[in-house]
Amino acid sequence: MKLYELKEKLSAEMRKSYSIFHGLTITDISIDKPISLDNPYYTGTQKESKKSFKATFIINKETVREFFANCTQEETNNGSAKFDIIIDKIYVSANMTLMIVAKKISETGLSQREIQRRKLHKYCLNNNIYKRNRKILNGFVLKILAITSKTSTIESDITRNIGLRDTQSIHIINCDTSQAIAQAINNYSATEEYSLIVLHRGGREDEHMGIFSSQEIIDAIVKSPIPIASALGHEQDKPFVTLVTDIDYSTPSAFAKEIKKHNETLIEIQRGLVQKITLDLKQIAKNSLNNSSSSIRSIESYANEIHGKYALTIKSSISNIELYIQSITKSQANNIQAIQNSIKNTIEKLALHARKEIDKKLEAVEKHAKNIERDKKHFIEMKALSKRKNKQIILAVSVILILIAIFAVLF
Numbered sequence: 001m002k003l004y005e006l007k008e009k010l011s012a013e014m015r016k017s018y019s020i021f022h023g024l025t026i027t028d029i030s031i032d033k034p035i036s037l038d039n040p041y042y043t044g045t046q047k048e049s050k051k052s053f054k055a056t057f058i059i060n061k062e063t064v065r066e067f068f069a070n071c072t073q074e075e076t077n078n079g080s081a082k083f084d085i086i087i088d089k090i091y092v093s094a095n096m097t098l099m100i101v102a103k104k105i106s107e108t109g110l111s112q113r114e115i116q117r118r119k120l121h122k123y124c125l126n127n128n129i130y131k132r133n134r135k136i137l138n139g140f141v142l143k144i145l146a147i148t149s150k151t152s153t154i155e156s157d158i159t160r161n162i163g164l165r166d167t168q169s170i171h172i173i174n175c176d177t178s179q180a181i182a183q184a185i186n187n188y189s190a191t192e193e194y195s196l197i198v199l200h201r202g203g204r205e206d207e208h209m210g211i212f213s214s215q216e217i218i219d220a221i222v223k224s225p226i227p228i229a230s231a232l233g234h235e236q237d238k239p240f241v242t243l244v245t246d247i248d249y250s251t252p253s254a255f256a257k258e259i260k261k262h263n264e265t266l267i268e269i270q271r272g273l274v275q276k277i278t279l280d281l282k283q284i285a286k287n288s289l290n291n292s293s294s295s296i297r298s299i300e301s302y303a304n305e306i307h308g309k310y311a312l313t314i315k316s317s318i319s320n321i322e323l324y325i326q327s328i329t330k331s332q333a334n335n336i337q338a339i340q341n342s343i344k345n346t347i348e349k350l351a352l353h354a355r356k357e358i359d360k361k362l363e364a365v366e367k368h369a370k371n372i373e374r375d376k377k378h379f380i381e382m383k384a385l386s387k388r389k390n391k392q393i394i395l396a397v398s399v400i401l402i403l404i405a406i407f408a409v410l411f
Contacts, residue, residue: 024087026100028108029057031083035068035105037061044085044100055098057085059105067105082108113210117240123215124244134246135227140266140320141195141259143169145188148201149208150176158200162256178214185220185228196259198229199241202252209233213240221245231255270320281350 032043042057088103124130146158151174158170171194175181181199189197199212212232221228221244230245231252232238242248249255 018090021087021090023103025084026087027084029083029085031057035059035064037064044083055100056093057100057102059102063102063105084108116210116213120213120215120218120240124218129218129222129244132222135224136246137196137227137262139195140263143194144171144259145184145194145197146170146172146200147181147184147197148172148174148199149211150174151208152201158252158256160256162260175211178211178217181212182214182216182220185217185224189220189224189226189228192226194226196227196229197224198231198249198255199245200231200252200255202233209239217241218244229255266320278346278350281347281354284354 026044026046029044029046032045033039035042040058040060042059044055044057046053084106085100085102086104087100089101091099093099144158144162162170173184175184185197188194201209201212209232212230218241221241227246229247229249230242231249231254232242234251238248249258
């Protein structure tokens with residue numbers, strides 16, 4: 001056997017031996033630099049007791065792309081990450097360095113929850129979901145769709161704190177899959193029957209809480225024409241979907257209290273608006289008493305402007321208040337109804353008073369105008385009389401002058 005033949009045979013036998021490592025997974029490997037598409041060569045280290053073992057890993061672009069499919073570079077290249085590497089090929093270089101070609105890489109010790117979170121985070125980044133304009137609550141929250149897990153009972157938790165009168169204002173759906181939750185959001189948000197849809201469940205992050213976080217649900221939240229809120233878990237234990245919803249409440253109980261506060265705030269705003277309108281009407285009445293006839297037209301114009309500006313608002317406000325009254329306790333309803341009646345009576349009295357004062361002013365103006373017309377007629381008559389008297393005087397003077405001249409000639 002020739003020497004070169006011996007070398008080739010030895011190499012062939014070694015290659016056969018290396019093939020037995022194909023598919024083997026090496027765990028807990030630290031890599032010397034961030035994984036990227038730019039450089040396929042990495043030094044991998046694994047420490048055992050006081051010793052450290054090294055090898056050169058070759059990670060091609062396809063393997064890197066597959067690795068980054070469900071995560072971002074920032075999440076994995078944080079300096080402390082360790083990796084599991086599945087061997088494709090293995091050999092020893094001329095300088096006796098162990099060379100390992102990676103078939104697949106993954107981060108060591110990741111839970112399924114963390115893997116899912118990273119996948120959804122990458123999806124949101126790629127689709128600019130975090131940066132979108134989030135929907136807000138418009139007007140009173142009068143009807144709520146609450147979506148919860150299959151075995152969760154949340155009715156008493158909501159109704160105890162939210163201030164709505166009965167469960168007809170709250171529709172609860174129990175779902176056991178992410179697909180069912182996404183479908184419920186799509187179906188019910190399209191009708192725009194509800195003021196708000198809330199993902200609602202207490203407790204810690206577990207498999208039941210996990211169904212609220214999926215790509216299908218994220219898409220449904222983004223497409224919904226009405227706000228989608230979340231009231232899930234505890235302040236320190238929140239599922240991923242809370243980063244995507246239009247409004248996130250810290251706990252289920254906090255959700256109910258905040259909605260009640262929101263409705264009560266709107267009631268106060270409507271009361272303030274009615275008070276402002278009342279003050280405007282009082283100002284109109286005051287101006288009608290103090291201004292001259294020329295300003296009456298200005299007052300009427302201002303009154304029409306105020307009416308045009310606030311007529312729809314008053315109608316909308318009273319309508320919203322009446323709708324909210326249907327959803328709160330009877331005592332609250334009676335109080336608000338009494339306030340409404342009092343405001344209506346006040347506005348009617350002020351409007352009647354203002355109209356009477358305006359009529360008085362108009363009557364005085366008309367009387368004054370008649371007096372002016374009478375004085376004008378009298379002035380014209382006096383002027384004509386004065387002209388006639390002037391002519392008579394001139395004629396008399398002329399006659400006297402003629403008589404004087406005749407008398408002078410004769411004598």
